[in-house]
Amino acid sequence: MKQISVMDRRTFVKAVLAAGATTVVTSCRSAPAGETPTIPARDVPSWINPASLVRPLQGPGGNLAWRAGDTLKWLPPEKIAPGKPADLLAGLPKEKLTDMYRKLWTIRLWETAVKDVTVAARDGLYGVVHLYVGEEAMAVGAVAALNADDYVVSTHRGHGHNIAKDCDINKMMAEMFMKATGSNKAYGGSMHVSETGKGVLTADPIVGSGAYIGAGAAYNMKVRGTKQVVVTFMGDGATNSAYYFSAIRQATMYKCPLVVVIENNFQNMWIPMAAVSPTHWCADLTVGLGIPSVVVDGNDVAAMYAATKEAVDRARAGEGPSVVEGYTYRWLDHDGFAGAEVGVDGAFGLPYRTDDEVRQWISRDPIKRFHSFLVDKKLFTDADLKPVEAGARKAVDDAVDFARKSPLPAPEDGVKNVWSLGPLPATQFGKV
Ligand SMILES: Cc1ncc(C[n+]2csc(CCOP(=O)(O)OP(=O)(O)O)c2C)c(N)n1
Numbered sequence: 001m002k003q004i005s006v007m008d009r010r011t012f013v014k015a016v017l018a019a020g021a022t023t024v025v026t027s028c029r030s031a032p033a034g035e036t037p038t039i040p041a042r043d044v045p046s047w048i049n050p051a052s053l054v055r056p057l058q059g060p061g062g063n064l065a066w067r068a069g070d071t072l073k074w075l076p077p078e079k080i081a082p083g084k085p086a087d088l089l090a091g092l093p094k095e096k097l098t099d100m101y102r103k104l105w106t107i108r109l110w111e112t113a114v115k116d117v118t119v120a121a122r123d124g125l126y127g128v129v130h131l132y133v134g135e136e137a138m139a140v141g142a143v144a145a146l147n148a149d150d151y152v153v154s155t156h157r158g159h160g161h162n163i164a165k166d167c168d169i170n171k172m173m174a175e176m177f178m179k180a181t182g183s184n185k186a187y188g189g190s191m192h193v194s195e196t197g198k199g200v201l202t203a204d205p206i207v208g209s210g211a212y213i214g215a216g217a218a219y220n221m222k223v224r225g226t227k228q229v230v231v232t233f234m235g236d237g238a239t240n241s242a243y244y245f246s247a248i249r250q251a252t253m254y255k256c257p258l259v260v261v262i263e264n265n266f267q268n269m270w271i272p273m274a275a276v277s278p279t280h281w282c283a284d285l286t287v288g289l290g291i292p293s294v295v296v297d298g299n300d301v302a303a304m305y306a307a308t309k310e311a312v313d314r315a316r317a318g319e320g321p322s323v324v325e326g327y328t329y330r331w332l333d334h335d336g337f338a339g340a341e342v343g344v345d346g347a348f349g350l351p352y353r354t355d356d357e358v359r360q361w362i363s364r365d366p367i368k369r370f371h372s373f374l375v376d377k378k379l380f381t382d383a384d385l386k387p388v389e390a391g392a393r394k395a396v397d398d399a400v401d402f403a404r405k406s407p408l409p410a411p412e413d414g415v416k417n418v419w420s421l422g423p424l425p426a427t428q429f430g431k432v
Helices: 009-018 070-074 084-090 092-121 134-141 159-164 169-176 209-224 242-253 282-289 301-316 355-363 367-374 380-403 411-415
Strands: 151-152 200-202 230-237 258-264 294-295 322-327
Touching: 009 200, 009 294, 009 411, 070 355, 092 134, 092 159, 092 169, 092 258, 092 380, 134 230, 134 258, 134 301, 134 322, 134 367, 151 209, 151 282, 159 169, 169 380, 200 209, 209 230, 209 258, 242 258, 242 282, 242 411, 258 282, 258 301, 282 294, 282 322, 294 301, 301 367, 367 380
Parallel strands: 151 200, 151 230, 230 258, 258 322, 294 322
Antiparallel strands: none
C-alpha cells in the first residue's frame, strides 16, 4: 500500500479511489493523552487593558484528553485582583455595593433553600431544577452594569439572573412550589421563572434559544432607538448551538445593542466543555466577527462588572454586540440534587469531577472574595455587612414561608392561559 502523508481531502479521496477502493472511511486524530492541542496565540485585543482583565490564551476547550480535576488549572486566586476593574468597583456608590452584596447572598441562600427543602422532602417541589450556587458573581457583576430598564434573557439555570434583576423572590419561590401565586402562576416551574416587568424577558429550557430571543429584542431596541441594552446569558454548551452563531452574526451585521455573557462552568451537563467546544474559549468563536470577545474570571465581581460595563457602554453607543465570557464553577450537580445534603455546601461523589476540585472551588467562594474586597478596601466593616447577609437570609425564609402558605391553583385553572384559535370554522367534516 502506498504511504500517503499530508494532502488535502480531495487529493486523498482521488488517490484512494484510484487504488480501487469503493468506500472511504476517514478519521481525525485527537491530541495524545495529556496534551492540549496547540492553537497559535493571538494578540490580546487592544481595547482590553491586559493588566486588569484576565485573558488567558490557553483555555480548556478542544482537549479530548480532559480528565476530572482539570478545572484546577483555572482555579482563581483567593483575593480579587488589583487593577482597573477593582478600582472601578471600589468607586461605585456604597448603596450599589450593598445591593450587590445583598443580591449575592440572596442568590446563594435562595438556591440553597430550594436544595435543602427538596432534599429534606418535606414539601412537594416539582420539575427539573438547575441551581446556580457558586456562579453568583456572574449574574450580579453583569447585571450591575445595566440600567433598570435594560433587558436580560435568561437560561434554564436562571434563578440568579432573576434575583440580580430585582425580581420578586416570593413569587419565584411560589413558582417552585407550583402555587397559584407563582411568577408564572404555576404554569412554568423553575426553567420559566421570569418577570418581564423587571426586564427578564424569558428563561427557557431550550438550550441556545436565548441567543435568538436576545438578538431579536436587541434588534427591536435598535429599530425603536430606545438606547436600551439586552444581556443574553448563555452556558458554554449553548454556544455550540447553531442558534448562537447565526444570532450573533446578524446582531453584529445590524449593530444591535446585544451583550452575550457566557457562563463557562467547564461542564455541559456531565460532559466536559473541553470535549465539545473546539476553541480554547467560547469567546474565541466571535473573534472573526471583529467584536470584542473577552474572557474574565467569572468568580470575580469586579472583572465581571468591568467587562460587562465596557460592553454595555459600547452597545448603548450604537457600536454593536460584544461577548463577555466568565469562567466559573457550579458547586452542585448539573440538575437535581445528586451528591447534595441538607445544610452542606456543594455536591460530592459525582463521577465526572473530583471532590478535591469541588472543595478547592468552594474555597474560592465569589461571595467571600467580594466580602474581603469590601473590607480590605475599607469600604465596609464586617459589622456593616453582617446585617446585609441577615436581611437576605430573612427574605429567603419569608419567601419559603410565602410559598408554603400560598394556595395551589384551582383544577379549572389548568385550561386557562392556554392559547387557542377560538371557535374554529365549520369544515367539510363538520364543526371541530
Ligand atoms: C436544545 C436542547 N438540547 C439539549 C438540551 C438538554 N440540556 C439541558 S441543559 C444542557 C447543557 C447546557 O450546558 P450549558 O449551556 O453549558 O449550561 P449549564 O447547564 O452548564 O449552565 C443540555 C444539553 C436542552 N435542554 N435543549
